[in-house]
Amino acid sequence: MPTTNDALQDRYYVAGLQILAEDGYGGLKLAPLCARLGVTTGAFYHSFESWQDYTTRLIDHWHTERTTRTSELARSEGDINERIDLLMQAGISLPHSAEAAIRVWAGIDPAVAAVQEDVDRERLDAVQEAFEALIGDPERAAVLARAALYLLIGYEQSTGVHDVATLEWSLEQFRAMALAMADESGKTFSSPP
Numbered sequence: 777m778p779t780t781n782d783a784l785q786d787r788y789y790v791a792g793l794q795i796l797a798e799d800g801y802g803g804l805k806l807a808p809l810c811a812r813l814g815v816t817t818g819a820f821y822h823s824f825e826s827w828q829d830y831t832t833r834l835i836d837h838w839h840t841e842r843t844t845r846t847s848e849l850a851r852s853e854g855d856i857n858e859r860i861d862l863l864m865q866a867g868i869s870l871p872h873s874a875e876a877a878i879r880v881w882a883g884i885d886p887a888v889a890a891v892q893e894d895v896d897r898e899r900l901d902a903v904q905e906a907f908e909a910l911i912g913d914p915e916r917a918a919v920l921a922r923a924a925l926y927l928l929i930g931y932e933q934s935t936g937v938h939d940v941a942t943l944e945w946s947l948e949q950f951r952a953m954a955l956a957m958a959d960e961s962g963k964t965f966s967s968p969p
Contacts, residue, residue, distance in 0.1 A: 784823060787813060788830065789837045797873035801881040804831075835891045838878065842870060843895045847902040856909045860954075863903055864947050867928050868940060876932045900925050907950075911957045920957075924950045 791812045795804050806827055810820055824830040846866040853859040882892040900921050908917035924947060931943050 785833070785837075788820075788823065789834050792830075792834045793838065793871055793874045796877035796881075797871055801877045801884070804877075804881075832887065835878070835888055838874075839891050839895055842866075842875075843898045847898050850902050850906065856906065859906045860910065860951055863906055864944070864951065867899075867924075867947060868944050870928075870932075872932045872938060879929075879933065896925065896929075899928075907954050910954050913957065916957050917954075920950055920954055 788809070791809055792804060795808055795812065799808070806817060806820065810817055820830070824833070846863070850859050850862050850866075853862055878888065879892060882889040903924055904914075904917050904921035907920045908914050911917050911920075927943075927946055927950075931938065931946075
């Protein structure tokens, strides 16, 4: 059975995400991964049972590190403005090119698709909870959270220049809308059809 320490496994995961970001899903292969880390394929198989074992762990690692831990940290933040800041910064700092490659991968592999669905749901839930805590209206919070998630996914899927400053500005507009909604009392909210 393969054995490895957490620090070494983390190096494999970081390298895998870098390959996804730079070369897309098609570039994630054993030889480039080993070359990037300066290890042999034998060393790889000392750490992982198979390529499938590695890719499963890679996607699980991405899920845990980039979604589950962030959601837990946000939920532990008592100040709602700080919670929204934390979620915004987490969204801005995502490895967007790697995430785009993972969405391509999810279109091919049902197991990756299931993890991607969990990631989207967890992110949506965390943002919706934060907006609801600010606004006090579950319907408004749900609409804002979905729109913010759609913005993030669209940003990741766009080709060409990724302007993180515009992404940050756009996400800030959702906060401004939520604050305006929190200030409104008794005004009607029209949901999208």
